[in-house]
Amino acid sequence: KNQVEQSPQSLIILEGKNCTLQCNYTVSPFSNLRWYKQDTGRGPVSLTIMTFSENTKSNGRYTATLDADTKQSSLHITASQLSDSASYICVVTPSGTYKYIFGTGTRLKVLA
Amino acid sequence: GAGVSQSPSNKVTEKGKDVELRCDPISGHTALYWYRQSLGQGLEFLIYFQGNSAPDKSGLPSDRFSAERTGGSVSTLTIQRTQQEDSAVYLCASSRNYGYTFGSGTRLTVV
Numbered sequence: 001k002n003q004v005e006q007s008p009q010s011l012i013i014l015e016g017k018n019c020t021l022q023c024n025y026t027v028s029p030f031s032n033l034r035w036y037k038q039d040t041g042r043g044p045v046s047l048t049i050m051t052f053s054e055n056t057k058s059n060g061r062y063t064a065t066l067d068a069d070t071k072q073s074s075l076h077i078t079a080s081q082l083s084d085s086a087s088y089i090c091v092v093t094p095s096g097t098y099k100y101i102f103g104t105g106t107r108l109k110v111l112a
Numbered sequence: 113g114a115g116v117s118q119s120p121s122n123k124v125t126e127k128g129k130d131v132e133l134r135c136d137p138i139s140g141h142t143a144l145y146w147y148r149q150s151l152g153q154g155l156e157f158l159i160y161f162q163g164n165s166a167p168d169k170s171g172l173p174s175d176r177f178s179a180e181r182t183g184g185s186v187s188t189l190t191i192q193r194t195q196q197e198d199s200a201v202y203l204c205a206s207s208r209n210y211g212y213t214f215g216s217g218t219r220l221t222v223v
Contacts, residue, residue: 004154043116043203043214044155089155098143099168100212104154 004103012109021106023073023090034091080110116215124221133189133218137206150200194222
């Protein structure tokens, strides 16, 4: 079982709509949780980073939340754009390590 | 350079051949990582460099895989006697303190 699980695996929405992507993790303790956006054929790009003590972090139309009690994080995308079509990856760093544990991602497709 | 540069961006090779993948990290980034991303899979850790040394090679899938880093900068990932299951995107990332900056990856196809 993956230590970082994401849902849904894929999602299709219409341009302008909002969506929320989920990340459930079992990594504990952890030092931080990141959301990355990966365009097809490109490397992942960091969207947000939260330490274990933070509840929310925003980056433009992207807002990440973290509930350390339930070990869940979500990434909310507001007023989606065609350019939001990409894979979104949740990444958890266990405490005291340099290693990142990656989820398998959610593939988002935004249609005109 | 401004970002992490990987070359080649695409490589098609015959089964059994050796390949070399190159990563040029951001100047001053002491940490360098190699990851592999197979179709539909998450990112799989391969190896971590701090400077020129590799304190963690635990992710290398077999002894056909090796990597080196010289001058605390450029790194080369070598795959010997390639197999079809080696087909994947190989991503390099570098870091100075916090967070990674990823390269665009090398898409390797073994035919």
